[in-house]
Amino acid sequence: MKNGALRTWLQLLPTWLVLGIFFLAPMAIMLGISFREKGPAGTIKPIDDMKQYITKGTFLNNYRESLDPSYAGVYWRSLWLAVATTALCLLIGYPVAYYIAIVANPMRKNLLLAMVAIPFWTSFLIRMGAWKLILETQGVLNTMLGAVGIAPLDMLYTPGAVLTGLVYGELPFMILPLYASLEKMDRTLLEAAADLGAGATSRFFRVTVPQTMSGIIAGIVLVLIPAAGQFVVSDILGGAKGALVGNIIQEGFQRNKPLKSAIAFELTAVVGLMLAVYGLYLHRRRRKEAAL
Amino acid sequence: MVENFSTVYIAPCFSENPAGFMENPFSIRVVGVAKRFGDVAAVDHVSLDIRRGEFFSLLGPSGCGKTTLLRMIAGLEEGDAGNIIIDGSDVTRVPAHRRPVNLVFQQFALFPHLNVEKNVAFGLRYKSGGKRDSHKKVSAALDLVRLSGLQHRYPDELSGGQKQRVALARALVLEPRVLLLDEPLGALDQKLRKEMQVELKHLQRRLGITFVFVTHDQEEALTMSDRIAVMNAGKVEQMDSAAEVFEHPSTPFVAEFMGAGNFFTAKVREVDGAIVTVISKAGFETALLAPNAPNYRPGEKVRFVVRPEKLEMSLTEPPPADARARMEVTVEERVYQGVATVWTVRNRAGERIHVYQQNVIHGAGEQFVDMGKAWLCWDPRNAILMREQKA
Numbered sequence: 001m002k003n004g005a006l007r008t009w010l011q012l013l014p015t016w017l018v019l020g021i022f023f024l025a026p027m028a029i030m031l032g033i034s035f036r037e038k039g040p041a042g043t044i045k046p047i048d049d050m051k052q053y054i055t056k057g058t059f060l061n062n063y064r065e066s067l068d069p070s071y072a073g074v075y076w077r078s079l080w081l082a083v084a085t086t087a088l089c090l091l092i093g094y095p096v097a098y099y100i101a102i103v104a105n106p107m108r109k110n111l112l113l114a115m116v117a118i119p120f121w122t123s124f125l126i127r128m129g130a131w132k133l134i135l136e137t138q139g140v141l142n143t144m145l146g147a148v149g150i151a152p153l154d155m156l157y158t159p160g161a162v163l164t165g166l167v168y169g170e171l172p173f174m175i176l177p178l179y180a181s182l183e184k185m186d187r188t189l190l191e192a193a194a195d196l197g198a199g200a201t202s203r204f205f206r207v208t209v210p211q212t213m214s215g216i217i218a219g220i221v222l223v224l225i226p227a228a229g230q231f232v233v234s235d236i237l238g239g240a241k242g243a244l245v246g247n248i249i250q251e252g253f254q255r256n257k258p259l260k261s262a263i264a265f266e267l268t269a270v271v272g273l274m275l276a277v278y279g280l281y282l283h284r285r286r287r288k289e290a291a292l
Numbered sequence: 293m294v295e296n297f298s299t300v301y302i303a304p305c306f307s308e309n310p311a312g313f314m315e316n317p318f319s320i321r322v323v324g325v326a327k328r329f330g331d332v333a334a335v336d337h338v339s340l341d342i343r344r345g346e347f348f349s350l351l352g353p354s355g356c357g358k359t360t361l362l363r364m365i366a367g368l369e370e371g372d373a374g375n376i377i378i379d380g381s382d383v384t385r386v387p388a389h390r391r392p393v394n395l396v397f398q399q400f401a402l403f404p405h406l407n408v409e410k411n412v413a414f415g416l417r418y419k420s421g422g423k424r425d426s427h428k429k430v431s432a433a434l435d436l437v438r439l440s441g442l443q444h445r446y447p448d449e450l451s452g453g454q455k456q457r458v459a460l461a462r463a464l465v466l467e468p469r470v471l472l473l474d475e476p477l478g479a480l481d482q483k484l485r486k487e488m489q490v491e492l493k494h495l496q497r498r499l500g501i502t503f504v505f506v507t508h509d510q511e512e513a514l515t516m517s518d519r520i521a522v523m524n525a526g527k528v529e530q531m532d533s534a535a536e537v538f539e540h541p542s543t544p545f546v547a548e549f550m551g552a553g554n555f556f557t558a559k560v561r562e563v564d565g566a567i568v569t570v571i572s573k574a575g576f577e578t579a580l581l582a583p584n585a586p587n588y589r590p591g592e593k594v595r596f597v598v599r600p601e602k603l604e605m606s607l608t609e610p611p612p613a614d615a616r617a618r619m620e621v622t623v624e625e626r627v628y629q630g631v632a633t634v635w636t637v638r639n640r641a642g643e644r645i646h647v648y649q650q651n652v653i654h655g656a657g658e659q660f661v662d663m664g665k666a667w668l669c670w671d672p673r674n675a676i677l678m679r680e681q682k683a
Contacts, residue, residue, distance in 0.1 A: 191368050192401035194388040196466065197418030206414075210405040 034261035035059040042254045062262035071248065071263075078245040081159065082228040085166040089174035089223045090216065092167070097178035097215075098208075102187075113179065116172050128165055128236040135161050135237065157239030165233035170226060174219040181215025182208075214282075221278050225271050316380045319344045319470050319502035320365060325374030327360055334360040336526030337374065342470075342504060347496050349505045349513040352523035353549070358506045359398075361523075362472050365504065366395045379469055389418065393470040394463035398478055400455045402447040402462075408434070409443035412462045419466055433465035434458075436495070453484045460495075470502040477512065489515050510550055514538060522546045540676055544595065547676065552599040554645045560592045568677055570594060573641035578617040582677040593680050600648035602674040605635060607659050609667045618669040621645065623660050633657050637666065 037058065039045040047053050100112045119127060134140045135155040142152040155161055189211065193203045209216070231246030238244070243251075245267055253260045320342040327335040335357040342348045350358040363369040365376055367388030375384045383391050394415075402411050412430045416422035422429075434440050437457040447455060456476060463471055473492075477485045493516045496503045507513050513520050514534045521531040522545075530542045541547035544555065558570035561577065568588050569579045580596055588594065610618055621637040624644075633656070635647040647668065649657055660666055 186401070188397060188399065188401040189403060191388070192395075192397060192403070193414070195366055195368065195395045196415030196462065197389045198415070199389050199418075202418070207403065210403075213405075 030261045031265060033257050034062055034265050036258045037061065038256045038258050042257065044257060062259045063266070065259055066263045066266060074243055074245055074248055077159065077242075078228060081163055081166060081244065082224055084163055085170055085227040086174075086220055086224045088163070088167045089171050090219065093171055093174035093178055093219065094216075097175050097182055100175075101179050101182035113176075116175050119172065124169065124232060125236075127169075128233060131161075131165050131168065132156060132236055135164070156237065157242060159238070159242065161237040162234050162242050162244070165237045166227050166230060169230075169233060170223040173222040173226070177218035177222060178212065178215045181212040181218075185211045217278055217281060221274065224274060228271060229267060317343055318377075319346075319379065320504065321375075321377040322361070322365070323375045323377065325361065325364060325376060326372050327357075327364060327369060328372055333357075333526045335364065335371070338523075338526070338528055339374075340521055340528060340531055342502060343519075345500050345502055346518040347493065347503045347505065347516055349507060349517040349520045350523055351507055351510060351513040351520050351549075353508055356523040357526040358508075358523050359474055362395070362474055362504060362506045365470075366393055366472050367391045368395070392468060393472055394466055394468040395472040395474060396456075396459050396463050396476045398475045400447075400459040400479070402455055402458055404447050406446075407443065408439075408445050408447075408450070408458050411447065411458055412465055414462060415466045422466070429465055430461075433461040436464060437461045438491075452480050453488070456480060456488065464495075464499070468501065470504060471496075473503060473505045475506055475508070477507075485512075492516060522549060524549075539599075541597065542678065544597075544678060547597045547678070552597050552676075554598050554600060554603070555595050556598070556639075556643060557641065558594055558596060560588050560590050560594055562590055563588050568594075570596065570677070572596075572619070574619055574639040574643065575641070576617070576619050578672055578675065580675050580677045581673055588677075594677055595680055596675045596677045598670050598675050600634070600646040601650075603645070603647045603668050603670050605637070605647050605649060605657075605660070606667050606669070607665075610669050614669070615672075616669040617672050617675065618667055621666055621668055623662060623664050623666050626657070626660070626662075635660070637668070639668075 033044060036047070037045040053059055096116075100109055100116075104112055132139075136142075137152055137154065137156065139156070141155065146152060185208065189207050190203050193207045198206060229246045229249075230244060231250045234242050234244040234247055238247075245263065249260050249264050249267070318341045322338055322340045322342075324337050324339055325335055326333065326337045338357070338361060350361060352358050360369055364371050365378075367383065367386060367390075371384070375382055377383065378392060403414065406414065409430055412433055413426050416426045416429065431440065431443070434443065434457075437460045439454060439457040439461065442450070442454065445454075447458070450458065456479075459476070476492075477488050480488060489512060492503070492505075496516075505513070505516060514537075517534045519531065519533055520537045522529045522537060524545045530537055530546045532540075532542075537546065538550055541550055541552060547553070547555070557573040558578075559573075561569045561571050563569075563585055566581055566583065566585045567579050568582050568585050569577065571577050578596075582588070604616075605621075609620070610616060619639050621639045623635060623637050625636040627634045627636075630651070632651055633649050635649065635657070637645050637647060639645060645668065651657070
């Protein structure tokens with residue numbers, strides 16, 4: 001018995017090593033730094049008196065500063081853009097996934113799925129650059145609008161441009177889990193619902209949606225988390241006034257590591273909370289499946 | 293409580309219907325219905341009438357089109373030709389969710405995300421007045437299938453038999469005029485199957501609604517049905533009462549499917565009224581009663597069938613005074629089954645014959661030896677004449 005427990009631990013060791021070296025240790029270092037004070041030229045100030053440092057609350061200075069009202073605009077923008085991105089991805093992604101999984105000719109499924117994944121072959125930066133060319137004042141879209149007599153619009157460097165970029169970038173991460181759950185859904189259930197009198201709309205909301213809930217939640221998590229921490233999209237399409245929390249963390253990280261680490265941890269905490277909710281859901285679901 | 297369901301919730305369904313409803317003797321009329329899947333004619337221009345309140349079975353081997361036909365009645369499959377009429381109104385173009393029938397699926401198709409109560413209540417909101425007292429209706433339906441107290445269980449917490457009952461309750465709570473059942477007992481074990489057969493039959497009698505039951509099991513169909521349509525390759529081979537299909541199969545396929553595999557090749561000698569006299573390949577002459585006797589011509593090659601349990605085997609030839617038909621055979625094999633012994637014998641023409649003999653006394657059949665001679669005799673009325681090819 002004891003031998004068996006030891007073996008289990010040994011088998012888990014590589015996993016723990018990888019997780020420890022590449023995930024837990026960096027996180028721990030960052031967490032440590034977030035409680036320190038910045039020194040001159042990007043250094044970290046040594047702690048003179050640990051007791052005072054803790055009792056006086058100096059270690060929380062960065063968290064205090066990060067909650068300064070001057071950041072509120074950025075946090076708010078980041079939050080609503082992340083939520084709006086997720087909602088739009090779900091609204092666009094569900095019909096696409098539904099089409100590929102259920103409506104499309106089975107022979108063409110793989111082709112359609114490949115088309116969803118093909119953008120990944122090009123660097124994200126280049127694709128964002130392309131969006132810039134499309135959206136700028138003398139860009140592709142405005143040229144086309146001009147051809148039908150519409151005056152050029154200021155589209156670049158607006159929240160709308162950032163939202164467009166975010167939705168574009170995250171959409172595949174919504175489509176793929178939705179596709180997977182729609183694909184494995186038992187179609188007989190839809191027939192049963194129809195037989196019991198449910199019309200198409202009713203069938204969708206009372207059978208298809210609940211049956212693909214795991215895919216919906218996976219898609220939301222996969223989109224919400226990266227969207228909340230994005231800085232490339234806002235950097236290229238958002239301009240000076242379009243900064244997101246990701247930009248705050250990334251810009252000048254070298255000069256003020258403690259403050260930026262604190263903000264990064266706050267973001268992680270928010271994301272972690274969402275993951276916890278997701279985990280709870282999965283746990284409950286799995287327990288129900290285990291009873292099968 | 294159980295009786296409440298039929299009196300309170302089922303009965304109004306019949307009394308409130310317009311006068312024409314009761315006058316029309318047919319629950320379902322299938323008229324020239326056809327359905328192809330690629331090159332295969334799954335249902336090949338089938339017509340049948342299902343009477344109100346009867347237990348009707350579609351019986352046949354897998355792939356004979358019985359399930360496709362049932363799904364077409366439910367509206368889950370669209371036909372290529374023909375019409376489906378339910379209670380006198382043509383529903384051929386009516387989608388599944390607007391048809392007054394409900395289907396019990398082979399694999400139950402319960403909604404895994406809903407508990408038993410919500411599964412049963414699923415369809416009530418689409419029925420006018422269905423939401424009223426829905427809680428009471430659900431528990432009445434669950435009482436009816438003897439499944440009270442499990443309202444809050446989820447489908448994956450139920451046994452196969454319980455799932456079956458939930459599926460039944462979910463359909464019955466809607467008070468359908470016709471209940472369609474697609475091999476609903478196929479997923480259950482043998483013992484439960486037998487119990488459910490009897491229970492379903494009782495349920496159907498009590499509720500008085502039309503049941504259309506799909507099965508590949510001839511015994512199941514015989515146990516439960518008022519009438520049976522035997523299907524083969526997309527066509528109905530025979531449609532008759534259960535006893536008629538069993539005793540008087542009209543085609544070799546039906547005879548074989550109903551377990552009457554003893555075919556004898558013969559030639560017609562003469563036709564006299566309803567009596568056809570034939571000379572069998574094994575050399576004996578026998579007179580058969582055939583309702584369609586005038587269709588036969590002297591010299592024509594025919595077959596006749598005698599069911600294994602209608603044959604009697606003895607060591608000596610019956611006396612000439614005995615009016616029964618007879619033939620000499622060689623005993624080849626004995627399979628002791630407890631209740632009965634099944635013998636395989638061969639006649640002079642080399643035709644293999646099965647004989648089913650009840651083991652009435654201990655040691656019955658011990659007088660027969662392997663490869664020994666024996667005599668078979670049968671009442672000529674139990675021999676069924678049919679054409680070599682299906683007419």
